[in-house]
Amino acid sequence: MAKLYYFNGRGLGEMVRLTLAAGGIQFTEEFVTEREQFLKLIEDGKLLFKQMPLLEIDGKQIVQSKAIVRYLGKKTGLQGKNDDEALLVDQFFEGGRDFMTPAMMIGISPEDEALATIKKTVLPKYLPIFEKIAAKNGTGYLVGNSLTLADLSLLEPLLVYVEYLGKGIFQDFPALQKFFDTTTGLPRISEYLNGPIRKPKNSPEIVDVVKKVLAWS
Secondary structure, three states: OEEEEEOOOOOOHHHHHHHHHHOOOOEEEEEOOOHHHHHHHHHOOOOOOOOOOEEEEOOEEEEOHHHHHHHHHHHHOOOOOOHHHHHHHHHHHHHHHHHHHHHHHEOOEOHHHHHHHHHHHHHHHHHHHHHHHHHHHOOOOOOOOOOOHHHHHHHHHHHHHHHHHOHHHHOOOHHHHHHHHHHHOOHHHHHHHOOOOOOOOOOHHHHHHHHHHHOOO
16 A cells, blocks of 8 residues: 655645545555654665655655656546646646646745735636636636546645635636536545545644754754
8 A cells, every 4th residue: 555754734745645635546644743754764875865765666656746746647547638638637737736836825824914915916827827728728627538647636726725715816717617526526536535535634743743853954
């Protein structure tokens, strides 16, 4: 069974968990809560770049969150049905990661400041772009007629922004509303989002654990 090493929070582990769930791969987790655990993983040669997450799967130890997700995508058929689709998936996946970056700051920087930036600059930039992509494809997915990594990469930030700002963010973006309803309605994703594996949003407690483990001042 796959095993994920990360904090007991979302962070860079959330996209990995979401992809594992979407791909139907069962996994266990080891939560790193002490600096000694982290240093032991490094000492044992498991963290090539001295960073987490780390996924053990298929006899491999994989680091770098996007490398993990792409491996899982290939393994579970989430990278498109042909080369043309795979190219679109990869481009939209990277765009989704850019869209997600500001969401990572919620709970780390003051929440009001982070959300103000998101409402003022982030949503106005990215929502129209992804609305155009989703409308052009017209299937409820970004590429083709089935789930891909592109969809998961966009879904993660949308979940966060809906959690904090509500579904009103879709008011002028009907194709994104359809996308959101389609993807969150898929059985594996719905089970994950409503199940015990999903972590709560950032809290001061989890931020303190991260700082302790990574020796951030």
